[in-house]
Amino acid sequence: MALLVVKSSKLERSGQILKVGNRPCNPSVFNPTQLKASQWVHVATEAGFSRVILTAKHHDGFCLWPSEYTDYSVKASPWRNGKGDVVAELAMAAKEAGIALGLYLSPWDGHEDCYGKTVEYNEFYMGQMAELLTMYGDIKEVWLDGAKGEGEEDMEYYFDAWFSLIRQLQPGAVIFSNAGPDTRWIGDEAGIAGSTCWSLFNRSIAEIGGAYPQDSRAGDPHGHDWVPAECDVSIRPGLLSDEDIQVLQEFKELRRSLFSNNLAKNALLNVSSIRGGNGNSQFRPYNVLEEGIHTFWAPEEDQSVWVLCLDLKESVSFNVLQVQEPIHMGQRIIEFYLEILSGGGWKKVITGTTVGYKRLLQFPTVQSQYLKLVIDKSRAAPLISYLGIHMDQFSILNHASNGNSQAYVNGSQVLQQVAYNHSQTPTLQ
Secondary structure, X not given: OOOEEEOHHHOEEOOEEOOOOOOOOOHHHOOOOOOOXXXXXXXXXXXXXXXXXXXXXXXXXXXXXXOOOOOOEHHHOOXXXXXXXXXXXXXXXHHHHOOEEEEEEXXXXXXXXXXXXXXXXXXXXXXXXXXXXXXXXXXXXXXXXXXXXXXXXXXXXXXXXXXXXXXXXXXXXXXXXXXXXXXXXXXXXXXXXXXXOOOEEOHHHOOOOOOOOOHHHHOOOOOOEEOXXXXXXXXXXXXXXXXXXXXXHHHHHHHHHHHOOOOOOOOEXXXXXXXXOOOOHHHOHXXXXXXXXXXXXXXXXXXXXEXXXXXXXXXXXXXXXXXXXXXXXXXXXEEEXXXXXXXXXXXXXXXXXXXXXXXXXXXXXXXXXXXXXXXXXXXXXXXXXXXXXXXXXXXXXXXXXXXXXXXXXXXXXXXXXXXXXXXXXXXXX
């Protein structure tokens, strides 16, 4: 899912910034005279984003809407003569553009005297949450965390009550935190998920605001809860600059140029098996060349290895593999790899673990006409809804060696000559 996050506590005026986590500044500091929420939304939609998330209140406690529960908000600032409402302006712009809106409401509040008094502050927080979820239309996502003020370790947040309120007021909203319940934080602000990343998760081992277990990054194939991971990236302070807008537009063009052409779209396919036999068109292998998750190749069940062979009809250069599972049927694949026919033998190009809704793997450019996608471990019979072969002419790979003369890219093994038992796989025809 594409997101553009705008942080409230970094809206600046004349170089002055409301400091995140510090004691509050005077509301007079907040006067972003050039603020234009419709510009944010326009930039987001033009760059291909599907959702914007606004930090309605960060740890300093300053509210970007005129909350009735505090005087520390836009109504105490000179912006719009105290009549402004950033949340309202963004909600209107998002609605007009047809883009989804999400909100973050910081549990930690460095301004309010009631912070630290568990019952009183929880009532205060839920009051503010109710304002945000009833005054601004459809809210698609709610972000929160377990951040606490210094010396307030004993402060208790009533998360279950908060979740119930959100479900009541915005039943369609996704709730995000480092422990779910709907999506989980990956554990960093570098935008990097685990190379293995299961949507399955055990919420019982994760505490909102507590230490982040390895499962936050990797998930758990035996987990009891469906809590997909969501990455965020720390952003620059201030309003959107012309340079920011240019970078986002370039990002859109890069995605378009990279993924608009599937080099495998006209390939001839051969597979290890088709569920129901070769005449079953419902699960035919050519479904993997049709975009979308509702059609897919399904092999026979009770197999130990699953192979999808491609003949691209001519030798092509490529360096990106795209694989998708029909995620509504569950996340199944545990391990897979891609091979190419080169120099008279099969060479392993890239290995991967989980797939999920979409997996992109990048590797040094290779050239071949014949490819094999081999799934050698899966929780159940694997299902593939889409497979793409692409050429990225823009990105630069970082190489690292493990000391065994095997090349690695982004933690994935590449170009390793392998011995292969051809009796276990179909031949290319």
